[in-house]
Amino acid sequence: MKAIFHYEAGATLQARFDALHAQGFEIAQCPEEDNTRLASLLPDCEVLLHVLKPATAAIIARARKLRLIQKIGVGVNTIDLTAARARGIAVCNMPGTNTPAVAETALLLMLAALRHLPAIDRACRMGQGWALGGGLQEQVGELRGRTVGLIGAGMVPKALIPMLRGFGAEIVYWSPRQHPELGVPRRELPELLATADIISLHLPLVPDTERLVDRPALARMKPGTILINTARGGLVDEAALVDALTSGHLRAAGLDVFAEELLPPTNPLLKLDNVVLMPHVAWLTPETLDRSLEVAVGNMRRLRDGGELLFRVV
Numbered sequence: 236m237k238a239i240f241h242y243e244a245g246a247t248l249q250a251r252f253d254a255l256h257a258q259g260f261e262i263a264q265c266p267e268e269d270n271t272r273l274a275s276l277l278p279d280c281e282v283l284l285h286v287l288k289p290a291t292a293a294i295i296a297r298a299r300k301l302r303l304i305q306k307i308g309v310g311v312n313t314i315d316l317t318a319a320r321a322r323g324i325a326v327c328n329m330p331g332t333n334t335p336a337v338a339e340t341a342l343l344l345m346l347a348a349l350r351h352l353p354a355i356d357r358a359c360r361m362g363q364g365w366a367l368g369g370g371l372q373e374q375v376g377e378l379r380g381r382t383v384g385l386i387g388a389g390m391v392p393k394a395l396i397p398m399l400r401g402f403g404a405e406i407v408y409w410s411p412r413q414h415p416e417l418g419v420p421r422r423e424l425p426e427l428l429a430t431a432d433i434i435s436l437h438l439p440l441v442p443d444t445e446r447l448v449d450r451p452a453l454a455r456m457k458p459g460t461i462l463i464n465t466a467r468g469g470l471v472d473e474a475a476l477v478d479a480l481t482s483g484h485l486r487a488a489g490l491d492v493f494a495e496e497l498l499p500p501t502n503p504l505l506k507l508d509n510v511v512l513m514p515h516v517a518w519l520t521p522e523t524l525d526r527s528l529e530v531a532v533g534n535m536r537r538l539r540d541g542g543e544l545l546f547r548v549v
Contacts, residue, residue: 238282333518340517344489379403384431440467
């Protein structure tokens with residue numbers, strides 16, 4: 236069974252791929268930017284191990300033998316589900332495999348934004364770190380005692396809550412449904428927006444959540460709020476976010492995802508000192524990839540043997 240891992244694999248992961256040859260699985264890695272290699276691999280591909288670069292209708296059409304698109308992660312908004320459904324191609328995801336990495340990254344971005352880390356790092360590298368002076372104390376703060384509002388109630392918030400408790404933060408959440416298992420108070424969305432010191436997004440990108448954090452939502456946030464997004468860039472009206480950060484209404488933002496990826500060099504977020512940026516790698520750890528490969532190979536075996544696929548979306 237031939238598969239494409241549509242992302243660049245390190246030496247350790249490639250060794251795992253090689254070891255699977257004996258079980259009848261041939262997994263070829265293809266960096267996202269290598270369109271020539273992708274074109275050469277697609278005609279014989281039965282399984283597409285999809286990471287981030289959109290699996291478009293055109294890509295699906297060129298993979299004449301394709302039987303399964305296996306998302307490495309959870310969100311399937313980058314897969315043309317209509318095209319897959321029309322061809323009878325199964326689409327599966329793998330909830331939970333990236334949860335520890337994403338939860339830790341959300342916490343990392345909160346701390347980095349609170350401590351103004353990117354600007355301090357740059358100043359230190361330029362020999363100006365010790366000249367920041369007393370004004371620095373007006374730009375930094377602690378997580379302890381602050382209210383963190385989690386928007387969403389999935390696996391990542393569940394993993395993040397005990398971490399935040401360990402730092403002494405107050406925690407509230409909003410989700411369309413009650414989730415008493417979280418063990419923290421639920422607030423209606425307008426109240427959460429108006430009272431939280433830090434707001435962290437943990438929702439899928441679907442029509443109902445697109446630009447959920449729009450200009451009016453940003454205006455409801457109290458001055459000095461920090462926004463964290465490790466979910467999907469499309470949850471936020473990015474132009475409105477830039478305005479809120481530029482005006483100082485928002486204190487800072489920590490972003491791993493963006494409305495347009497790859498992030499174009501003209502994006503105004505790149506010029507703002509009060510933004511911590513990551514290139515959609517919150518999920519990317521060796522541990523995540525180990526867990527993901529286990530699920531992916533399990534589904535490939537089920538596909539080969541006519542079994543029921545795990546976490547099927549289409």
